[in-house]
Amino acid sequence: MSELQQTLTQLRGALGEAAVLTGEAISPQHHSDWTNNAPARPAALLLPRNTEQVASALRICHAARQSLVPQGGLTGLAAGAEPRAYDIALSLERLEGIEEIDSAAATITVRAGTRLEKIQQAAAEAGFLFPLDLGARGSCHIGGNIATNAGGNSVIRYGMTRDQVLGLEVVLGDGRVLNLMNKMIKNNTGYDLKQCFIGSEGTLGVITRAVLKLAPARSSMATALCALPDYASAVSLLRCLQRELGTPEAYELMWPDYYQLGVSWLENPHAPLNDNYPLYVLLDTCATREALERFLDRAMEGEQVLDAVLSSSESQARHLWKIREASGEFPTRMRPLSFDVSLPIGRIGEFVDDICQRLEAQWPGQRSYYFGHIGDSNLHLTLDCNALPQPAPLLAVEELVYTAVGDMGGSISAEHGIGLLKRDFLHHSVDPQTLAVMRQLKQSFDPYNLLNPGKVLP
Structure with a gap:
């Protein structure tokens, strides 16, 4: 045998x-x-x-x-x-289920194989909100969300998955079980070991249970799509919005090519705003519709906003969001090469201009699309490989983009993790000394390199 x-x-x-x-x-x-x-x-x-x-x-x-x-x-x-x-x-698909909702602590205790959407629904039924939200909410597991430190649209207000986790249960590679379960926000009892496993992508241990924070349910929601004169206006509008109405639930920027593409893919391809503006932002806020309308009126008077459409119903809001969510159709409508990067917020507009020039100089006629969460420093960039020389020079494109990200002090992965595909580019964002310590940590938890080998670390 x-x-x-x-x-x-x-x-x-x-x-x-x-x-x-x-x-x-x-x-x-x-x-x-x-x-x-x-x-x-x-x-x-x-x-x-x-x-x-x-x-x-x-x-x-x-x-x-x-x-x-x-x-x-x-x-x-x-x-x-x-x-x-x-x-x-x-x-972990059979480790499924919600164990407890503690209304006093505002926590929910779940098993790792529980789907994100089920957690959201259970929180809503209990009068709370679980704010982590991804397009894959109906399929992804919370254990995977934690292991990759998933992001999503609401990071600007609630933070990454890491910010939603109070406690974990983790099984180490040798079978030992770490009970790191905790419901308290304040708990300074030495090293916070759970942080080692959040974002570790299963290379240090296997997450089996979690205690998650819940937020108060939203009392109202208003959605608007705005046309902007430039990137600087997008940043200043965000800061004004935060001061006057509070941090928004979402603040999604779309450059013109992406906006035009998203509109063209609608079932009824009618543009809510003209498609020749320099920039577009889609925002959700917990403020009332009337308060948002007054805010946008002032922003238009100050020329931070050139034009805007304010949703009058949930269905209209969903229609606006379908434009932003066009990226979910990339795999079926093109041959996408996608990048999920983060940069200092003040330099994102500069980066888009720079990378467009670099790509066009190298591959004239290339098609690239730009959108992002911006308020949390996250930019998404997708190239259609159909518009590149064949066979598509994928490695050369990746090296060009990640070098540019590193030059601006950014991160090659904002919310999708490193895994296998970004492993060999990690040096653009992580210095050699830090990589060495990461290897020491891996060696300590998994000395025989048995857990998800070959992922994350070059």
Whole structure:
């Protein structure tokens, strides 16, 4: 019997026959995440039902020196949950469910395989808001959101996933279970170990449970689409909005090419505003519609805003958001090469101008689209590879963009993680000394490099 077969026999004894799948029994969805970068059927797929089974699986794999790749909802965009043919994949889809909502503490305790949308719904039913929100809300798992420190549209007001986490339960690579569960906002008891696992992409341990903060339910929401004269106006408008109406729920900037594309893809392609303005911002605020209208009137008088449309109903607001959410259709309408970067807020407009010039000089006629959250320093850039020389020079484009990001002191990954796809560009944002300490941390938690090997660290 091979070493792998011996390991699988032990795993079946610990988890049960039905929880250890091999060969054709493994669904193709577990061969890759949304990137479909280099899909591979793993040597086995584990489907544990509780923390104890996760711990048993990791203990057995550790003893056998068997590599293991944790998987959540597989909605990642950095190939961070992609297995190799000789890896065992561990899916957390059966660790599902909401354990408790504590109204006094304003917390919700969940298992790692719970889908984000289910957590949002449970919070709403209890009179609260769970503010993390992604386009993949119906598919992604909260464990994966935490492991990648997911962002989303509401980061400007509520922060990243990291800011929503009060406590964790984590299984280390050797099977030890760390009980880091906590409901208190103030808890200074030494090293805050949970922070090591948030954003670690399953390379240091497997998250199995979490305590999350809840926010008060929104009492009102107003949405507006505004045309702006330049990038500086976008920043000044945001700061005025924060001073007068409070930090918005969302503040989404769209450059003209992206806005025109989003409008053209609408079911009824009618532009709410003319498509020849220099810049557009879509914003959500908890202020009343009347208060937002007065604010925009003043902004137009001061020429911060050139034109604006204010939604009068939820359906109209959704119509405006469909323009911004055109990026979700990129994979079906083009051959996208997408970048998720962050830069100092004051330099984002400068960066867009610079990178446009660099791309056009290198590949005349290229098509690139720019949009972002801006208030949290996040810019998204997508190129249509159909407009590049064939075969598309992907590595050259990535090196050009990430070099420009590094030159401006930015981050090559704002909210999508590093995974496999951005690993070799990490040096543009992380200095050698810091990388060395990150490797020491990995060595400390996972000395045999068995947990999600090859991800994050070059």
